[in-house]
Amino acid sequence: MDRDRKSRITIAVDLDEVTADTVSKRLVRYRADYGVELSQEEIRGKQIRDAVPLERKEAVEACLDEPGFSRDIPVMPDAQRVLQSLSTRFDIFVATSAMDHPVSLYDRYLWLQEYLPFLTDRSYVFCGSKRILKADFLIDDNPRNLEMFSGTGILFTAHHNIYERRFTRVNDWEEVAAYFERVR
Amino acid sequence: MDRDRKSRITIAVDLDEVTADTVSKRLVRYRADYGVELSQEEIRGKQIRDAVPLERKEAVEACLDEPGFSRDIPVMPDAQRVLQSLSTRFDIFVATSAMDHPVSLYDRYLWLQEYLPFLTDRSYVFCGSKRILKADFLIDDNPRNLEMFSGTGILFTAHHNIYERRFTRVNDWEEVAAYFERVR
Structure with a gap:
């Protein structure tokens, strides 16, 4: 064939x-983790990891490695x-x-x-x-x-x-x- | 780069x-599951599933789906x-x-x-x-x-x-x- x-x-x-x-899910997760919105304006022209405070950089990438994150x-x-x-x-x-x-x-x-x-x-x-x-x-x-x-x-x-x-x-x-x- | x-x-x-x-591991597993050897002569020119008795065909493929099978x-x-x-x-x-x-x-x-x-x-x-x-x-x-x-x-x-x-x-x-x- x-x-x-x-x-x-x-x-x-x-x-x-x-x-x-994927970005929609990541923004929902960000709000859940930190209680604040990451706006479209804040991530404009950059990767999410470069738009968040330094101390959150690692965590916003790490959730992509969680079993199940990519499933839904x-x-x-x-x-x-x-x-x-x-x-x-x-x-x-x-x-x-x-x-x-x-x-x-x-x-x-x-x-x-x-x-x-x-x-x-x-x-x-x-x-x-x-x-x-x-x-x-x-x-x-x-x-x-x-x-x-x-x-x-x-x-x-x-x-x-x-x-x-x-x-x-x-x-x-x-x-x-x-x-x-x-x-x- | x-x-x-x-x-x-x-x-x-x-x-x-x-x-x-992979074949070596599958032959070891076959012996463990059925207590008999599958010889090189028996699998010569064919896939393992076509060299085993009909009632074992499904099981010899299914082990490839077991978590861990492909790890070692x-x-x-x-x-x-x-x-x-x-x-x-x-x-x-x-x-x-x-x-x-x-x-x-x-x-x-x-x-x-x-x-x-x-x-x-x-x-x-x-x-x-x-x-x-x-x-x-x-x-x-x-x-x-x-x-x-x-x-x-x-x-x-x-x-x-x-x-x-x-x-x-x-x-x-x-x-x-x-x-x-x-x-x-």
């Missing part, structure tokens, strides 16, 4: 902050519908740099099974570097991943990347759908 | 039955030394089709950390399909993985693939070293 599909255009999509709304992250608005539609025309892979938080690997597997049930686990890629991906497109919020990707990189807007200017940008999944309308 | 190394030749190596001697598989003879040496000249990725046994994902991470400490976790790829790999070479015991790989496939001899004739074959890690001596 894989052989027959060799000629289809391949799109790799990132998980955190692209398919999964909300899915990004429209991601399911658009990905399901794209999967009829393109080969979709979900590629996540999961090695910084290896405890989360199984949670991510379960998350993908639940939230993207129209993809099989043949489509999952848990990698340390996106340099290894052979795909025509990569949709990712991290400019570093796009830098090392060999195909066409598409930057998915996230709070930390708003000043990035080097890549074609999409702001949400509706814009992803519109972009691939033009790809035949 | 990744950018500087873009021009290096990339070798992806499989885990089970190439870097990790012996490393394949010479794999460490040869991979460490190759890593000075090539970019090495360890790519394993781990999605059939997702419970094993974290165990595989820990295994790689312990047995191949000279590689960082940037080199790990846990994928559902090896079609997604962008590498110059793939060393794998599974002909299906080599079929869908876009670079040069090298078949690592395993009990189940001895009748396969389509790929360049290496019988052990010494032969891998010799093969890559000729690659500049």
Whole structure:
């Protein structure tokens, strides 16, 4: 089956902050841990760890290593519908740099099974570097991943990347759908 | 850093039955479970599940899903030394089709950390399909993985693939070293 599909255009999509709304969950957690809001304004143009007081920096990263944390992250608005539609025309892979938080690997597997049930686990890629991906497109919020990707990189807007200017940008999944309308 | 190394030749190596001697552990487990040996002769040219009595077929696969099973598989003879040496000249990725046994994902991470400490976790790829790999070479015991790989496939001899004739074959890690001596 894989052989027959060799000629289809391949799109790799990132998980955190692209398919999964990880930031929303992290902000809820921050409020629960510290009793204060971290506003969109405060995290604008930076990573969460660089937006919090020094003494909280380690803890806001550490929660990503907790078993279960990655299991119930909300899915990004429209991601399911658009990905399901794209999967009829393109080969979709979900590629996540999961090695910084290896405890989360199984949670991510379960998350993908639940939230993207129209993809099989043949489509999952848990990698340390996106340099290894052979795909025509990569949709990712991290400019570093796009830098090392060999195909066409598409930057998915996230709070930390708003000043990035080097890549074609999409702001949400509706814009992803519109972009691939033009790809035949 | 990744950018500087873009021009290096990339070798992806499989885990089970190439870097990790999974069959040895499975045969030990078979003896423990059933009190009889499964001989090399019995598994010659076939997968273990096809070499055992029908009523044991499911159980011999199910043990791969047990937490911990993949944590202490012996490393394949010479794999460490040869991979460490190759890593000075090539970019090495360890790519394993781990999605059939997702419970094993974290165990595989820990295994790689312990047995191949000279590689960082940037080199790990846990994928559902090896079609997604962008590498110059793939060393794998599974002909299906080599079929869908876009670079040069090298078949690592395993009990189940001895009748396969389509790929360049290496019988052990010494032969891998010799093969890559000729690659500049």
